[in-house]
Amino acid sequence: MANAEHFANIMVERFISAVEGGVDLVPVVADSTSTAKIAPFIKAFPDRLVNVGIAEQALVGTAAGLALGGKVAVTCNAAPFLISRANEQVKVDVCYNNTNVKLFGLNSGASYGPLASTHHSIDDISVMRGFGNIEVYAPASPIQCRQIIDYAINKQGPVYIRMDGKELPELFSDDYQFVPGKVDVLSEGDDVLLIGMGSAMHEVVDAAALLRDQGVSPQVLCISSIRPCDINQLVKNLVTAKSVITVEEHNVNGGIGALVCEVIAEFGTGNRIRRLGISDGGYAMAGDRKSMRAHHGFDANGIAKTALEMVKEN
């Protein structure tokens, strides 16, 4: 497995590669050059980046205009400010106008940990799922992140990519192939179905190892492609599953927990489900990631504990 990598570094690497490959890509930042770790891009292409200052509405509106002017516009700033401050610009200028803008929600979820809830985005997937016309991805590993970014840059139309803010190790083998919509199967098992998204996928994988140590066999799925999402594939996994647990560094409302519940209900697969994440009506605890996830019950131990409870009830 490859070493852990920071997704922002991968993003900048892919931007440089795209421009070198002839793509007329223009990154737009809102004073967020360090957040985006974009210095190597500026060094390679000194006149290409647009910095609008600390002004998220201008960030997204300007990006939409750049896209209408023929550029591949990519916004790079902290996810909470992108999603909340520029919400109507995302809805109208990007989604409704179907502009060729790629929105990178950096340091998403509770990546900013102790900086507290102004800096957390635990609502971005629910917001984006409410908007029309935009594809939504949440990469969980470096190889997946790389391929999603390359796909997004070359895809005509709006894309949101939920980018974690910590270095994350690899989850997939070198021959991994990202396919829009596909739900990735990380391991097979019969006792409980664990489904994760983004950085929380690593807790799921660790939880699966803990469960195997205790003789429980989990199936592990990763949803990185939230829109499109291959619902039929999800149904196939659900019909053979007993209990289901979803895990995300996101509010349990509107994220992948909600998505899986919708599929269970609409297709009548009848699974019992527990949604782990930030619970209804709450905010993510301010603090380091390990403590925060333990507090909310979606660290590896918390997931395993919930899984064991559900397996006992099977």
Place this chain on the structure above:
Amino acid sequence: MNPYRLSTDELVKKATDIRKRIVVLNSESPAGGHTGADLSQVEIVTSLYFRILNCAPDRLDDPERDVYIQSKGHAAGGYYCCLAEAGYFPTDWLPTYQHADSKLPGHPVKHKTPGVELNTGALGHGLPVAVGLALAAKKSGSKRKIYVLTGDGELAEGSNWEAALVAAHYGLDNLIIINDKNKLQLAGFTKDIMKTDPLDEKWKAFGMQVTQCEGNNVESVVSTLESLQQEGKPHVVIANTIKGAGISFIQGRPEWHHRVPKGEEVSLALKELSHG
């Protein structure tokens, strides 16, 4: 090159034709309209589409064409009447304004209506997007110009002033911001709701080149727009207009923000317009 290049006299006549269409379009709308805002902008959009803009119905894919953005999207009815007169779509679409699944919805939608460059209606969106278009043109070495029409009440939206900072910072002298300063908004007089004056000084303080014109006088509008020089600063043209301009019982009256002419009002309005 503009395909029409109308003279001042011809523009005056065209503006009257468009006004008549606005009266009829709004009277036939099943969902009301924004008659006052439609009428205040007539000389501005007429001058742009029939004299100024380097754009034509058969050049909507031309990356060198000038772009006009209707940021005051609630004046879609007036915008449609101008676009139809200019040949962007058939005039017989106009009676479908705001009907179910019409190609002419209550606010501009570019994938429904040929000629519309941006979906607007939520205020304060046109200028930031226009800034992006002007930046893209600069970066591509294009000579195209980007025009954006805002209301004056709309300028309370903070996004305009974020975008103004960006426009001035990047020296976007290919950007022309026109304020349709009709001095009225939904709830009353702009000076009472949220005053924008001294508007010229505000724009100047933001780094803009500011010019004022009589916004319901085509000669004043055209001479102002044709005299703008590209000298490193974005342009603001404050077009002093009258809301509801051209029809005596509509102009300057706040209640006509969202009212449409009905019954005898239609014939009275058309009669006034026919007799100048």
